[in-house]
Amino acid sequence: MIDYKKLGFKCGLEFHQQLETHKLFCNCPSIVHDDNPSINFKRKLRAVAGETGEVDLAAAFEQNKDKVFTYESCPTSSCMVEFDEEPPHEVNSEALDIVLEVALLLNCKIVDQIHFMRKTVVDGSNVSGFQRTAMVGIDGFVETSKGKVKISSVCLEEEAAKKVEDHYRLDRLGVALVEIATDPDIKDADHAKEAASIIGMILRSTGKVKRGIGTIRQDVNVSIKGKERVEVKGFQDLRSIPVVIDNEIMRQQSLSKSVPEVRKAEPDGSTTFLRPMPGAARMYPETDIVPIEITDSKLKTIKLPELLTEKAIKLEKKFNLNADLAKELIKEDIDIESYVKQFSKIDVKLLATILTAYPKDLKSRLNLDSSKLTKEHYFEIFTLLNKGEISKEAVIELMADAASGKKIDASRFKNVSEDSLKKELEKIVAKNKGASLNALMGEAMKHFRGKADGQRIMEILKTLI
Amino acid sequence: MLKNILPGDLIEVTTLDNKFLGKYFASPDKNHLVLKLDSGYNIGIKKNKIKGVKMVKKFNKKPVPKVKLDIKKGLKNVSILHTGGTISSAVDYSTGGVNPHFTPEELIAMFPEIKEIANIRSRLVRNMASDDMRFAHYNILAKEIEKEVKKATQGIIITHGTDTMHYTAAALSFILEDLNVPVILIGAQRSSDRGSSDAAMNFICATTFIAKTDFCDVAICMHKSENDDFCVIIPGTKARKMHTSRRDAFKVVNSSNIAEISYPDCKINFLGKHKKVEDRKLKLKLLKENLKIGLVKAHPQMFAEELNVYEKFNGLVLEGTGLGHFPINKIDEFTSEHSKIFNKIKTLANKMPVVMSPQTIFGRLQMNVYSPGRLIQEIGVIGNYSDMTPETTFIKLAWLLSNHPKEVKEMMLENLRGELTKRLLE
Structure with a gap:
């Protein structure tokens, strides 16, 4: 057991989340795709003397490599703004609104007038040699089970280009991001995961952030007493955060001399060196963009959404669902109320389970691709179930049909009538004289799986023996 | 409230609902105080929300480390004359101001490669946006060039804002008669504060071009394409800024580039014949600084009134459409204004030289x-x-x-500085 307090554990989190809108400084769509890039160009970057007159440490590190950077791009997803051949256009107002919404949800104070800055980046990932970023919110907080975690800043910034082999692709460059940084208020490794999941939930609550792999990145800053701060990047998912933090603590403990550095979280829970920690002298004003005043009347136009956690609790209460099922419905963005309205005879819990758990079962048990199931498939199956024409046991079988590209064939599962069910069951009992109830049940289910309700079969069998 | 507080000073600002610690940052905004926070971010604080400002620490500007300038034997002496613009300025990170960097030491600090290419002298002639240039500035530049020539310079580099750089290049081409050193104008389309600036490459290529060749004329040295791989040397009378923002904004018009310089290895490839250094004496043929020359463009729905303003001018350039036309035909009841335009041009042409030029930019008048x-x-x-x-x-x-002044008509079509091309190939 690690005694975090005794170690002088200090930890803060940083998030980069892509926003669901067009690029921040031009009218290109924020789409990442793999078309054949038809635009290619080559650039060199020079380290530029920073605030102190010295060339910034991180900048110098890259400059030593004396590289020629090659860029490729599709005409559909980037333009001269990304090629650094045209100054930025007006700031995407939709992106600014989303970041204001996030900042307010994180209880931040909004900066009176936001100023875009140029943050020097010379690894080639920004064609311009800098990333544009502006501080929008400060001094916020989120509540966690271990107390408040303060939010030091919420910034609006542009994404960097994506490295592909030995060059950069520009489709991602300029995509609008919200950057959230917490104070070093994280108490232990598990707390880091909890805070990260709360902030992630708040981001998703807006419904205006991108979803899917690579659209959110978490960085963790870790240090212990007597050792320098290390930034760990590249977490695959939240679950790996505690392990990586604990491993990083142990690594730092074993060092006789530590330096501030940026490290990468590896899938095995260890970290590897990426680059030295960039210095503070790398930020200066983006003179191509005028400062933006955030007035009180502007803030009044920002509508705050209900948090996903609140939504889940509401569902839980309204339909008497268990907490996990409610959360799952929210996470999957399933509008259960509309299903309940349409298919009123189906139990809500069953509906929710079919919509959330069954697709996963298809994958894990039958190795089928549930994404092939369309709304229409669900509608067809629910209609049969709602009319009582099939039993709930048939549902997964019919979903399997759809997932494997076959037509949904309910005929083999059409419920047998009470009369014929009884007759058939009598036959089975007669055939298996002396068999236990369980054995009879097993035999009966072979015939009637999906065609009759299991509970009803049991009831009839009980009367027959 | 901001008495005695200067850009760069560390101050504490108390507002109605918050407290900020940061460096005071220069800003033209009257309603906001701009603070550079410790994180490096700037924020604007509404002045009417501020309750108090407290000085925490006065700014102490660190002296720029001195670079020693050695005169290296065997290297050419190149003089750099600065006129301002993007290329020779740098952001002051602590105060937010944009300051020109024009001393040889500052240039060497920004572009250390230069000291291996040439021995440089450098000074600021003017610090201005190129849009503010007037004939007087061309004359000042010419005189400064003459001074450098007298001090036995072997080449001149003029750093210049790009917007009107082609006018200056043309002006110097004419003014500097019997020029005996190369004069290369350079600019930057991306500011030198950024890693991706084109300033260094343009500067290094121009210096190398002077250092390594016997070229002797006025020319512009800028990017060949959007790649950082070649610069081109464009003749001073045949260059034009053809793009608002691209690195390769300058293009040769109705002629061909003089040379290409690869980067970073700086191999020079001449693309044809070029004027060479000869023993001759530079003469300054300056411009009259009070001349009024008009430049007017033909367009649909034109009115004769538009030409009234030129009555008292010394000369007028018409930017004609196509092969050299203006709306002067009265063809129906809607075009009677065109007779007025025709008469107006006639009146003007009686008073002053009126010269046609192509608004198509490319091609010849016919x-x-x-x-x-x-x-x-x-x-x-x-x-x-x-x-x-x-x-x-x-x-x-x-x-x-x-x-x-007496030979304007004859000399206008006489090729004096390579400004006319007899054979067009495209």
């Missing part, structure tokens, strides 16, 4: 093909068969009026 062209020539408009850009035509007219 004013005999259609009747408007012939009619315009008949009333005294000159310039037929010219392939000069409107900008070069404008400068040449000013120069002729300054130095050869």
Whole structure:
């Protein structure tokens, strides 16, 4: 057991989340795709003397490599703004609104007038040699089970280009991001995961952030007493955060001399060196963009959404669902109320389970691709179930049909009538004289799986023996 | 509230609902105080929300580390004259101001490669946006060049804002008669504060070009394409800024580039014949600084009134459509204004030289093909068969009026500085 307090554990989190809108400084769509890039160009970057007159440490590190950077791009997803051949256009107002919404949800104070800055980046990932970023919110907080975690800043910034082999692709460059940084208020490794999941939930609550792999990145800053701060990047998912933090603590403990550095979280829970920690002298004003005043009347136009956690609790209460099922419905963005309205005879819990758990079962048990199931498939199956024409046991079988590209064939599962069910069951009992109830049940289910309700079969069998 | 507080000072600002610690940052905004926070971010704080400002620490500007300038034997002496613009300025990170960097030491600090290429002298002539340039500035530059030539410089680099750099290049081409050193103008389309600036490459290529060749003329050195791989040397009278923002904004018009320079290895490839250094004496043929030259563009729905303003001018350049036309035909009840335009041009052409130039930029005037062209020539408009850009035509007219006022008509179509191309290949 690690005694975090005794170690002088200090930890803060940083998030980069892509926003669901067009690029921040031009009218290109924020789409990442793999078309054949038809635009290619080559650039060199020079380290530029920073605030102190010295060339910034991180900048110098890259400059030593004396590289020629090659860029490729599709005409559909980037333009001269990304090629650094045209100054930025007006700031995407939709992106600014989303970041204001996030900042307010994180209880931040909004900066009176936001100023875009140029943050020097010379690894080639920004064609311009800098990333544009502006501080929008400060001094916020989120509540966690271990107390408040303060939010030091919420910034609006542009994404960097994506490295592909030995060059950069520009489709991602300029995509609008919200950057959230917490104070070093994280108490232990598990707390880091909890805070990260709360902030992630708040981001998703807006419904205006991108979803899917690579659209959110978490960085963790870790240090212990007597050792320098290390930034760990590249977490695959939240679950790996505690392990990586604990491993990083142990690594730092074993060092006789530590330096501030940026490290990468590896899938095995260890970290590897990426680059030295960039210095503070790398930020200066983006003179191509005028400062933006955030007035009180502007803030009044920002509508705050209900948090996903609140939504889940509401569902839980309204339909008497268990907490996990409610959360799952929210996470999957399933509008259960509309299903309940349409298919009123189906139990809500069953509906929710079919919509959330069954697709996963298809994958894990039958190795089928549930994404092939369309709304229409669900509608067809629910209609049969709602009319009582099939039993709930048939549902997964019919979903399997759809997932494997076959037509949904309910005929083999059409419920047998009470009369014929009884007759058939009598036959089975007669055939298996002396068999236990369980054995009879097993035999009966072979015939009637999906065609009759299991509970009803049991009831009839009980009367027959 | 901000008494005695200077940019760079660390201050504590108390507002109605918050407290900020940061460096005071220069800003033209009257309603906001701009603070550079410890994180590096700037924020604007509404001044009417501020309750108090407290000085925490006065700014102590660290002296720029001195670079020692050795004169290296075997290297050419190159003089750098700065006129301002993007290329020779740098952001002061602590105060937010943009300051020119023009001393040799500052230049060497920004572009250390230079000291291996040439021994440089450097000074600021003016610090201005190129849009503010007037004929007086061309004369000042010419005189400064002459001074450097007298001090035995072997080449001149002029750093210049890009917007009107082609006018300056044309002006110097005419003013510097019997030029005996190369004069290369350079600019930057991306500011030198950023890693991706084109300033260094343009500067290094221009310096190398002077250092390694016997070229002797006025030219512009800028990017060849959007790649950082080649610079081109464009003749001073045949260059034009053809893009608002791209690195390769400058293009040669109706001629060909003089040379290409690869980067970073700086191999020079001449693309044709070039003027070479010879033993001759530089003469300054300056521009008259009070000259009024007009430049007016033909367009649909034109009114004769638009030409009224030129009555008291010394000369006028017309930017004609197509092969050299203006709306001068009365063809129906809607075009009677065109007779007025025709008469107006006639009046002006009687008073001053009126010169046609192509608003298409590329190609040659051919004013005999259609009747408007012939009619315009008949009333005294000159310039037929010219392939000069409107900008070069404008400068040449000013120069002729300054130095050869009686021979404007004859000399306008005489090739003096490579401004006219007899054979167009594209």
